[in-house]
Amino acid sequence: MSLNMVKLCVGAEEIGDLEAWQKRLMRSYPQPVHHTRMVPKQVDELLDGGSIYWVIKGLIQVRQKITDIRVMADRNGRKACELVLDPEIVLVEPTPKRPFQGWRYLKPDEAPADIKRDSKAEEIPPSLHAKLKEAMVW
Incomplete structure (x- = not known):
């Protein structure tokens, strides 16, 4: 069974910031790669079609497929990992997510x-989309 990861996109104000980075x-x-200090214990499940879902400004807004997870040592010799991502950034239904540390x-x-x-939902700002969804209007 596949498994996904959710992570804060620290420093990004909008999806364009993630794309530029x-x-x-x-x-x-x-x-694209993303370095993280913690090595996931469920690597096989993440690599079985899993994605990383990025939280931008308190909303899960986009995802990218995880194509590889490389375990490596950081500068201090501790285990770390490098998430290798598919370059395609996929828009998802904006979903509120409270702040947290690391990834989940x-x-x-x-x-x-x-x-x-090319759907109309793509044209709506993510924060408005989330509010409409929360109000059960969308």
Whole structure:
């Protein structure tokens, strides 16, 4: 069974900030990568079709498929990992998420649904979309 990860996109004000950050990274790497201090215990499940869901400004807004997880040592010799991500950033239904540290597992049935490209939902600002969804209007 696949498993997902949810992580705060620290420093990003909008999805474009994440895209710009990853474009800069891809000057040095063939695919976007994200370094984290903790190594997931459920690597096989994450690599079985799992994605990282990014929280931007208190909302889960996008996801990227995890293509590889590389265990490595940090500067102090402790275990760390590098998440290798698919470059495609997929919009998802904006879903509120409270602040937390590190990352959390996210079961597939708890993950926000993808937003289809060229849909009207793509044009609505994520914060408004989340409020409409919360009010059961959307």
